Amino acid sequence: MIQQLHLEFLELFTSSSASSYATDHEIKLLCPQIRHLFSQLTLLSLFEQAVMRWRIAQRMILLVEAQITWLTEVLPTFAEPDAWKVHTLRNVVGAVTEDPLAVERLYRAGIPVWFYCSLNLEPSTKVQRWADDNKVHLRVPYSWISFDDDTPVWPTVYNGSVQASQDRYRKMAVECWTIAFPAAIFGADLIQNGVHYSTVQPSASSSQSTGGPSSLSQSTRGPSSSSQIADSGPSRLSSACSFHTRTPSMDRSSQPHKKQKTGKNPPVVQCSKFLEPNSPIMPHAFPQWIKAAESASAKFKLSEYPCTGVNRGYVLPEPAVFANHENETSCQQYFLTYLKVREVFIAAISLLGPVVCQRSPKDWRRLVSLELHGSLNTETNKATAKLELCQEMNKVAARMGSSFSIDLTNLSQNSSRWKGHTYNYVPDDVQREQEFLLLDRFLYRLVPRHEDHGEHKYDASTREDRNLIIEDVLFSDGPPPFNHPDPRVRQDTLHAFFQIMKGWTRSVSPMHPKTVDAGERLGSEHLRGTGELKDTEYVLAYFYIYTFAHFFRQAPIMPHFI
Template identity: 25%
Template sequence: MRSSLSRSSFCLAHPALRIKRPSPLGGFISRFPAYCSMTTTIEETYQRPGDGTITWLDGKCLAVWHDFVITSPNVNYIPWFELGRCRVQTRKDGRFGLADFSLTPQRFSDSFPHSALIPEPPRRQTSAQAAFWLTPGDNDFEPVQGTSFHDVGHLGKAFIQRVEPFFEELREEVVRWEKEHPRDEQLALILTNTTQALGRLKYAAYSFRDLVNDFAYFSHNMLDLNARIAFVKKYSSRAFVTGADDKPGNVALWAIGAWTTEPIHVQWLLRAGIPVWYVRTKEQFLASMHSRCRPNVEKITQMQAPPGWVCTDAPVDSVGRPQASHIIYEGPSNDTLHAFSRRPLFLGNTTIEKLAELPAKAPDIGGFYDQYTVRAVSGPASHVSVAGDTRNAAVHKLLTSAKAAHDRQSMSDWRSEPDDAPPPSDAASSNDEEPLRHKKRKSTAQRNAAKRARAEDPNPPPKPVQRDKWEDPESDIIPPASPVWAAALKMVDQSPERLEPHRPSNANYQWPDPALFATTNKKGRFLVNWLAARQAWLARLTTSAGQGAAAGSNQMWRDYLGTKHDQRLRQGTFTARCRAQVEETFGVTMREKGPSIVYWQEAELLASRVEDSNGEQERHIMREVVWDACEHSFRFELRALDRLAGEFEWYDNPVGRDRMVAAIFGGSYTVDSVPNFNIGLLSDDMSIRMRSMEALRKVMKAWPDHPYEVKHLTYTEGMAEAFEKGQGLDLLRRCEKALAEFYCQTFYNWFGRPAIVPHFVPLRPRAPTP
């Protein structure tokens, strides 16, 4: 069976690529009169007398574009491609417009040579493979039920069913290849990224904008995977043939191809049978005309117009207004463009040491630069680059300051900061952000009432003491914490000297503090409001809009969960301010009234009954919700901590690092349903617990000041078997204690508050005996 993206179905370019434009060749000839004196016709000018062969420096066609001469030795057309500065930036369809490596030919990349084997889009949208160039629409977006927020939903099952069979075929093809050949690291990496992207599309909740972006990322990976398979199976070996068999390969007319300025690349692609376009300056081409083997050209043509079917529009908001989108990379088409085009939108951190210039603000509605943007401004100029867009030069400025170097910093990390930004405080800051409530001056009547109350009761009861956040409050709805991790919290050195000088300015929570549900007298309302918000918050944390930045203050969570959101909204009220802050944090708008039905573990719950009832069923649901809050808090806090403590690991390889952290939890940061057994670092299965501990140890090795156990002790399957037999339990307890204490101390050093630690899964109530 052929590969799912059948390569024969892409044998011709998209019809829109065939648009012609007036030829500039006449101007080229007139500026070089030496050409005209050699022959009397254009055809004779580029023909070697008596020689009809076409080699790598010849051309089946030739076109002149601005200051460049473009030839191809194996195809007879010149598609549109960008020879100037490219801008990798999210467009309305989630792709990168004319700078997208899956839509238009890019410069040949030594790091990603298979890019030239991306198939061209099929002619008909009814073709099965056309799904990878489509964009999810409103009809493909299934809103989540029982939520208080607009624009939160899943990708429709019908859309997934169009693409999943192709993924399964490609995955099986990779498995068959790896059984008989050495492992190809790029192939394995692309398959992993594609698998994870499909898993998100099948199960994760999204805002519509993030759904479009993540499907485009999945599409890129699928096309990349298909191209890499073709490369390793066939085209890589063809490119290295030498001797008598060193001749042009049969051309893959279904492939998008690549352009290049390097003769070695032209020869390589010609032998492999991949469409290639050789770009030379006019001076270089003129010099070749005076060489022994002047170019032999079969026909003169023009570069085609930019394909009209490629989306170049900016994203729009819910009312259709264009919105600026993040610019991921700006510069010439090169390896860096290829690398950043393949990254998830939410993992694009600076990886180029010579980033030296950033603008002060968004240059236009089309996009904005920030500390995540890579701009090739200080590297050597490419001899084929034409002048870039300078319309926004007025908003550019040189950086006047750099982030203070970490004592273990291995590369310069330049950032753009507002000139009026206050310097980070060195004082310990464990308090939450200012609450929404504004302190008002008491009226005369209120002061008089307070005096009368004091006269009637001169010894009022003392105000409640603020709870100790370093241990769980006593409550039957909080599952027990792991004794090892609970003890590790008490061992934390809370002295201000331990705090990191460049820690975040706030101590926000990635998930509502589980203790909030146990310390309120409005447990029912907290439960209903959280169940109505949980899917929207998951969408915020797990998709592009919220990676690395989504968190709320403890006061924000308390205000939102304790407020009745079905009242008529009036400007200036506490409820209105609470709603505005929640919408800003969640990134989506709230409905005017909360849902009448909420869901937990696929069970429908009547909101009014849950809020007013305190029965055993509601209490068990609350236990599971609190465990869910503990588990997700620990997972997302660990990732947030690693982005700080292992900062440069994220700079060097953000995709790999994110996958490395997720491996602690079995490859996913989210829990789809409450299990019937303990999982991860507390798993009852010793082999699973060992794998989680080993994954955590590997992550911690990048953190400063790690203990001996983190650096030297590894956890193997053999150790798990020994522990199951009761052997070496002292070593296991020592290792768990070292990992837990190091985590809790490091978390305090960076966030100035206690970490949320793992808790045991609550036991389900037994069914009544008949």
């Protein structure tokens, strides 16, 4: 394993252009540390220490690879004089693309799109809305509350080019790259275990090492044994532990951290950001999803600091802010408070850009709990922080003009509005369907129709109307297919669900081979037993939740290069 990882590291420098980036400052800092880790891995050490060094080495190699990709493939394009022109930096919210087909797909999905084209393809310098020349009839979704509308329904898509300084354009390029690529490596807060390597058992994260449970039998017994870590292989593509496990720094003094009090350490609490929900915001709909969610978020500790340079802010609040409550009243009130002020958040993104608008989960929780916890008492530190957030958002509302008249210190005077309707409660028909559809249409990379031959009938990756297929298969009328009393219906539905997820080419990690095998068996005419169906539900739910968390952490809110 060590030799294979070392070979992968050396392969990064075997190209003919290696000398052009070998002297890069970031790479010069990382390479000696990686070599030091390799030398330490060859020495006799405790298993926990070896695992820690292994993961640090994996992550540093990923950082080197990201920097090389930036220097060799991305930066040269951006550095060419007068190669591209853009409109303005602050409006870069959502996707950045030069593909007209991608623009249309994202536009139909309601995702903000930044469209630019080469000057030699577009001689005109006139800037116009893309929709002015391209009439698009959006398929109006159901009136359910969902995070589908956390992005503006009618994004402004500019066609053409305008004169702008190269410095501004390079800044936009660097911003998009540094946000999208490293975040894709380090993943969602939900999956970052936050494990103390000085106390964790080696098996605690082995089920994470492949992006899912390593086998069906292990899915019901718990995490795999420590010996199976060595069998998982060092591949960067399939080893999601290096993507999603928070790794301690080589030098902890360089990281910001609070001073620890002397005395006994507080007990480690087994906490999951998912609770068994009556709340409709989260995706699981049957018990196996709950087991999968608990596995995915095992030992999660929100209070721990990430690695240096990993941003843990959220441009919009994550679903767990609303759904992770034992008290259903709190869950309802948090979401209704968010509905009262969400327009201000969207306005702030369009005014200031997504990077400036990032907030920690704690700050988001303070904002959405303003009304629930009554009036502000300025005598406490928490109340002072809330007041500062209120003042900040009121400034944004004031900059937007008279269309906003929101007083965050007196939210009881405002109504919770969604799609033109006023709510005093979260409607009962709020479901996970819309979250799934939004997740699905971002993760698919569409294939031209002429490649349809041989595809499974539920493989929607080859069809533009894949959302209709998903609705027909998974969200049909009658008893919920996932909980249908007829085992045949349950098996067919799970198989269709598997076929859809198998087409997710933008997923956070590849589907584990054992999960693929389990899903393929559902397609046979032979009716599977109840135990096997439950096991398959678990591994499919694990993969979905694993991807779902990463999706809400990054797309489509953050800038992404399509």
